[in-house]
Each structure stands twice: as C-alpha cells, then as structure tokens.
Amino acid sequence: MKQKTVFLGAVVLLLLVFAVATMNHKAETAEQTEQVVDRNRDRLIRMHSPTLGNMQAKVVIVEFLDPACETCRSFYPLVKQMMAANPNDIRLVLRYAPFHEGSEDVVAVLEAARKQGKLWPALEALLASQAEWAPHHTAQVDLVWKHLEGLGLDLARMRADMAAPEIARVIEQDLADAQALNVTKTPEFFVNGQPLPRFGYEPLKQLVNSALTEASRTRQDGR
Amino acid sequence: MATTEINSTSTETTTGWTIIFVAWLIASASTLGALFFGEIMKLPTCSLCWYQRIFMFPLALILPMGLFPFDLKVIRYSLPLAVIGGLVAVFHQLLVAGVIPEDVRPCAQGVPCSQTVIEWFGFLTIPLLSVIAFSIIITLLIWAYLRSSK
16 A cells, blocks of 8 residues: 555656646746847847838737748738737738748749739738648749739749849848747747747737737827 | 564565666656657657657556556566667667767668767766666666566
C-alpha cells in the first residue's frame, strides 16, 4: 500500500514539475518576445509599407504576411471583418514575410500591382486563388498571372516592374525586419506594437478589441 | 525465527522494488524531459534522438507493470530496450564528440545529429544526458537481477 502511495506521489510530482517548467518557459518566451519587439519598435512599420484604412486610426495592426501561406489566407477575412466592423478605427500595415519557396516572386508581383494602385485587389485575388498557384507549398509565379486578369492591371508592365531594384529592397528590408522581430512563422500580428499572447483567431480578436476599448477611453478623456 | 525470515524476505522484496522504482523514475523523467525539449521548447528532434525516444518511452510504461504487483520478470522485458537505447545514445555521443568521422553520419537531411542545441555547465548536452539515463537504468536493472538470482 505504501508503495502505491510512493509511486502515485512520484507520478504527480513529475507531472507537476513538467507543468511548472512549461508555464515558466512560456512566460519567459513571451517576455523575451516583448523585449525584442520593444527594442525593434522602429522596425514594425516602414515608410514603404502598404497600409489599408484610416491613416489616423488609433489601432494599428501590423501583419507579416506570406501570400503563399494558407493560414495567412484564412486570417485575411477576419482582419477585413474587424476593419469593417470598426470603420476608421483600424489601420492595417502589410509587411512581407515570403517564407515559402518561390513566394518572393509573388510578393514582387504584388508590389508591381501596387505601382498601378491595385495592391489590395491583387492580394485578395491571389489569396483567393492560392491553391492553384501554390501547390504543395511551393509558389509558382508563372501560374499567378491568369488570376490577376479582370482587375484592370497592365500585366505586361507588371512583368517589367517586378524586377525593379526598389522592390527587391522592400522585400529584403521586410525580411530583415521579420528576423529582427523574431517573426519565424506567418501570419504574425502586432496590434499597436504588441505581439499576440497566443496564436489564434480569438487571441487576435481579443487583442484588437482591448486596443479599441483603450483607444476610445483615451479619446473620451481627451475631450 | 519464522518472523525474522518473513521480515528479511520482505526487505529483499522492498529493495528490489525500490531499484525498479528508481529505474522507472529516471525513465519517466527522461521521457518528460524529451517531450519538454521537443514540444515545449520546440527544439528540432534529429533522427538518432527519435531512436533513443523509441527505446526510452516504453520503459516509462513497462517498468511500473513490474511494480504492481512486484514482478522481477519485468527486467527481461525492459533490459533489451534499455541496452539498445543505450547503444544508440553512445553512438550519438561519439558522433557529437567527433570520434566517428563525418561521412559515417547517418542524418544528412533534416536536423544534423551532430549539432549541439543545448549545453549546460559547459559539458552537459542532450545526448550525454541520454547516455547517463540509459546507463543508470541498465545498471539498476542488472543489479536487481543479480540480487534476485543470488
């Protein structure tokens, strides 16, 4: 009987140590992420970064996105929904994190579309057709063009613009910033400079909502 | 006289039980430790590490089967696992130490087994921890076996 108690006690103790170590590790990593972001605050938004929504919005969502990433695709409608539900209050800043193979070329296509003022429609069209041009997690830039038809883009000009050195510089800078901010997976969100405490739809919603409440509170105080 | 005899047998049994119990403790701690490195710290698991896991994880389950009720036959079933796991661990350690030359390395793709991801106190790496854990378990099991066959 005593042996059973000893054994069960050991089981409980082992699991307890594991749980405590896990929590410690999570808290430590979260703290480190916050410190890294704090130190690299100027890397969150660049002059060249495309933005969507009210420039004066109190809540700024910085999203590191890979056009070939499936999770980015599934998060995109959620971000748009939140922006539609809070018009004028949310601004989206797009950062490129082309981690998938071949994805850099697709980002270059997006930047070329941007030169014609059609970045967001192009991004939406490519996210919608992602499965067709990025089979097996490999982006194939040759396959994207037909999905951009009908947007009123000058595709021939885009092909020429894609190779522009300033576009390569934008991608290079975004990748360097992603690395400095410890962004290793996409999508990664920063809401008013704060990283997600945990990855998922709900944590993002909660973080945005709390930022919105805080913004409306300070607005009232200011009056 | 009779009482003393019963007492001495039960002490024998208790010591044997304790030895297996300690072996189980080490196997369980190693299992949870490996899971912590892989699942919580998200350290990449190289192929040699996987083989060591294959032989360590079952020990955490089989050894308690020999504790309740106490059955020394469990040594028969667990010792082969511990010995093979220990051999893999020693091989891994030699690889890390550079004793085995580059072209013999089995994992060219994915995570190289020779890459050191953790080094505590300047010498304690994960493969070394594995060697230590397997050696202690093997020693304890052999000790329990020798005691009982006396």
